[in-house]
Structure formats: C-alpha cells, structure tokens
Amino acid sequence: MNEIAKAIFIVVVSYLLGSISWALVIGKIGYGVDLREKGSGNLGATNTFRELGPLAGILVFIGDISKGIISIILANYFFPDAPTLLKSTGTFSSFDLTVVALAGFAAIIGHNWSVYFKFTGGKGIATSAGVLLILVPKVMLILLVVWLIIFILTRIVSLGSVAIALLFPFLTFYYYSGNYPYIVFSIITAVVIIYKHRFNIKRLLEGKEKKVDIALKFRRAK
Secondary structure: OOHHHHHHHHHHHHHHHHOOOHHHHHHHHHHOOOHHHOOOOOOOHHHHHHHHOHHHHHHHHHHHHHHHHHHHHHHHHHOOOOOEOOEOOOOOOHHHHHHHHHHHHHHHHHHHOOOOOOOOOOOOHHHHHHHHHHHOHHHHHHHHHHHHHHHHHHOOHHHHHHHHHHHHHHHHHHHOOOOHHHHHHHHHHHHHHHHHOHHHHHHHHHOOOOOOOHHHHHHHHO
C-alpha cells in the first residue's frame, strides 16, 4: 500500500471510528431511550447527563473523548513524522502533519455527522478534546483551564465550548507557528464547532441557555 492509499485508509477509519455514537448506544441499550428524541436532541455527553444522569453522561464523555485519542494515536503510528504528545521533537514531514490532522478532523466530523445514524450526532467537543489531547497537548491544557473557569463561573457548558473554539486557532498559531496543517485544522474545527453551537449561541444572546447543576444531578442519582 502506497503512502496516499494508506493515508486515505487512516482518514476513513478515523471517520468511521468517530461515527460511533456512544450517546445513542448507551441511551438505547442501557436506558431504552433515543436521545435524539430527548432534551436538546444532541447526541453528546451534556444532553446525556441532563436526560439520563451522571453515570451515563460520564460514560458517553469517556467514549467520545476516546474516539479522538485513538484516531490520532492510530494516524501517528503509521505517520510518525508529525508532532504529537507521542513525538514532540525530531524531523517532521508536511505530509505526515497533514494526514494526522485530517485523521483528527475526520473523527470529529464522524462524531458530528455519523454515517451509522443518518448523519446525526453531537457537537464535537469531547471528541475534539481527545484529538487535541494527543495532537496539541499544550493547547488542550490551556483550553481545558479556560473552559473550567467559564463553566464554574456560569454553569453554562455551551458558553465555555464556544469560547474555547474561538481561542483554539490563536493558541495553535502561537505554539505551532509554521505548522500550517495544524493551523488550518484548528481554524476549520473551530468553525465546525461554532456552527454546531449556533442554536446555543442564539439562546445565549437571548439569555435562555440552560445551566447545568452538577450537584443536583448527583444527589438525584443517589
């Protein structure tokens, strides 16, 4: 298999991996619930947490973040000349950088528009977090801190998600200046995440976005 065919294979596998909807699987198998018909209808950890409780929400989050992690580890295994958590120094290849970034993006697109479930899905935050954790770990750490601060202060998940999506390209440019595949990846991913949060943004502007009371959910789960 030549390098281009191998790259296409990795990107397709990443998309198929990302297309696994843990919210739908856990909701239907564990609770007999189709989360597309509950709450916001979003197949992500937040809607799962709200509708099915902490355990289901945590399981979905772990599953979704794992999709991003595995996609980058897999891509970096076959295309090792790209800077990731697994390889931070050495000689890098523009082709490898591009393939690894595409694999991560494919996993995010799979999560948002799953081929298995009529192209429905989530909003890409947890899967993106998994991708960023391995692809750009310094950036991920900063984004996590920013998200946590916003969430602690407001209890609004979407506000933190939109804020870090906007910040993501700037941090990538700062830490990976000259790494054009990663910079382009960060810009396009940010656009996708903001697009998927367009209704949340509308509710935020109207002051109608729901808050998440974690303590209350855990008390009810006991």
